[in-house]
Amino acid sequence: MSAYDDLMAFQRETEALGSIAGRLSWDQETVMPRGAAEQRGEEMAAIEGVLHARRIDPRVGEWLDKAEAPDAVGEAQLRHIRRSYDRTRRVPARLAAELARTTSVAQGVWAEGRAAEDVSAFTPTLEKVVSLVREQAECLADGGDPYDALLDDYEPGATADSLTGMFGAMRPRLVNLRDRILGAAHQPPAVAGEFPEAAQLALSRELAGAFGYDFHTGRIDKAVHPFSSGSGRDVRITTRTAADDPFNCLYSTIHETGHACYEQAIDPAYAMTPVGGGVSMGVHESQSRLYENQIGRSRAFTGWLHGRMVDTFGDIGIDDPEAFFGCVNRVHRGFIRTEADEVQYNLHVLLRFDIERQLIDGSLAVADLEEAWNARFEADFGYPVDRPSNGCLQDVHWSVGLFGYFPTYSLGNVYAGCLHAALREAVPDLDGALAAGDTAPATGWLRDNLQRHGGLYRPREVVERACGFAPSEAPLLDYLEHKFGAIYGV
């Protein structure tokens, strides 16, 4: 056995153990008995301990020193393994343990502070988290930019500078579009009717299938917060239902189907290796958002969906497919990122990106977070935050130490905008298929041009290869202005 073979055999087992940890998380969010939470914590800690030990195993370093990649796939494998090895080793065990302990407690403190609408109750805890994350970032940066080092965990190769340019170009156009839409005379209708849970879930399964989700290697369950989980031949998704809002269930399912189809489409030859998973959060989000928005909320597809809704639920309060298209794309005032429409969603993310960079570089104190948040929100959305649970306490991310994660949501939207433009070029009659509920020309193009590669190329590289042009924010903004301009007549 060569050093490369030894390393890959070892890594394959690590991947299998990582897959097990993911399966435990799925179990916890879907089927686990409530009383098992504490025990599960101990189980998770045990498997994480095993994984951590393997990631910093000195043999990995020795193999990496000697290993010669047999081909381009092998080079990508080594790149992923070295990256994980270096990052894990840079954070001292003491700091990793303190971060784990602190964020585990902080999540509870955050939830209490949010429930009590009391930012100050969370401030000391968040200060501690931010301080530890800054320390972690400096270890990871190894002399480079600390925020970039955090970002690199979710989006390898991305930098705050490049994102700042991109987001800076997006913000004024999005604010302007949002302003025009919310002031428009025409406002689309809302659905009204009876939407039984079983019927929502049945249509949800049909939609997942229509987008190419393979139930032979997956399943759908309910969860409080929808997510997709797993890779290779076991990729599961979850959804949720709301009695008066069927779109919550249906579009959550389509979104998670996008994530899951990406994993299911990766070349099986890469299974149980570092190259065998989605390459970054941003590219992952590009797939889920493209399935959900550019395809799922297109005029053509919603025309088909309107018929399926009426078949399923009877009278939904909207007879006309054109009005239904407006309804599905309704832009509405709101404070919550996860409930935001396509137009305003990125404004929520841009706000968080700018604020978290300041928290990490120290130019904003945690004590001043609420004030900064509220000022920025009013500037971008046009109305003031009414309470902390609608403001800086709405997301769990910072309490669990996730800094550098938020921008990948908007980067995913930017990539989706690019891929959508390229897809339209490549498949001129896309709308003809979508109008019949047939997504295969779209999902097939994505599978062949992007998804199958998994982690073979770098994130930005795989998008550029698929598109045939360098990714930028322009296609997304053009798409949004065109689509919503038409719907709202602005």
Place this chain on the structure above:
Amino acid sequence: MSAYDDLMAFQRETEALGSIAGRLSWDQETVMPRGAAEQRGEEMAAIEGVLHARRIDPRVGEWLDKAEAPDAVGEAQLRHIRRSYDRTRRVPARLAAELARTTSVAQGVWAEGRAAEDVSAFTPTLEKVVSLVREQAECLADGGDPYDALLDDYEPGATADSLTGMFGAMRPRLVNLRDRILGAAHQPPAVAGEFPEAAQLALSRELAGAFGYDFHTGRIDKAVHPFSSGSGRDVRITTRTAADDPFNCLYSTIHETGHACYEQAIDPAYAMTPVGGGVSMGVHESQSRLYENQIGRSRAFTGWLHGRMVDTFGDIGIDDPEAFFGCVNRVHRGFIRTEADEVQYNLHVLLRFDIERQLIDGSLAVADLEEAWNARFEADFGYPVDRPSNGCLQDVHWSVGLFGYFPTYSLGNVYAGCLHAALREAVPDLDGALAAGDTAPATGWLRDNLQRHGGLYRPREVVERACGFAPSEAPLLDYLEHKFGAIYGV
């Protein structure tokens, strides 16, 4: 930290990882997508590899050499850990790997042979399994009796000699009872009616609750072969349904509830330690069989169940609780162990025990297995085996290398007989409660006198402590002859 504390901290993580492996098996049998089987095999191999490495970790030996138990519980912990450490180290890695590989293939060959009713197609594979298991047994025996060494894996402290005495006393009385019953003039009726799956499962949940199963730390799902899984605060059970036989579902559930309640009742102070699980297969089976048979098929409890059946399903073809009691306890001709009634079940096990001992000591060749099986079956059951799937190919156990496992089923029945006798002494008005569907006096007595101890005492010891007398086959045989003599008038 003392050596004992170090060892226990290490062991606690091992237990947590073992718990994860068990959870994966549950997932595989209940919710896993079918296409994930191969990937799951790789995941299971990875976690088993981690567990194996921990079980033979030389530090365990060093800690064991130095550790001083702080109390009686600590002594039990050390006993369990040393036993596992010694057993694991005695089997060479080469042999363990070959056994794993061979049995993994053998299970498929067995299934094909059974489907084709072709013993000879399975013979060469079973010969290889038996040969490897004999080798393993000799390693484990360390100069002692090989079969006892295998048995010890499932029932620490039990020996073939002691079981032979016990089973030898059972066989003639059981054959005689079976003979009288099947020749009796009176034969109980069978149920007839509509038994929708949802109603079966709802009543099944009610029964699990009635026997004290805690859904806060458990759940019920469907599986092809019912089982219970997990320990501590996450103990799940499964059941199955048959459209025309509601008892299949209901009594499978009660059986698995017995296993699960044992695990749920163990002192929480022992959680995630070797003492925190059921002490042996035999003691485990004593709980499941006692719940299922001595309680669940008692005249008093079936009187209550009859009412709940009629409430649930309407007309079930039997109006009279006395006739219903006979129906639930019907003794019938049949070839399959898992479908056998209380009277004939142990005859199935005794047959397997005698044959597998001969396979291990070499006095019976695998090539002669079918002939030996069929001769013994006809002698004990009174009619000939009609085909291999109803004979020596019916059970999966031997194909996966489980030798020494079968006798624990009958030992469990023997223990259940003893515990039932002691329970009747301790709770004179047990039937009054059972007639109202109240199992608490029975399950509470078992919890307080046996279940809560987990692995604190040795298997036979914990039964004897609960009973107040040395376990023997007599109470079981007396109970069977009395109960079935009355039902059949023989």
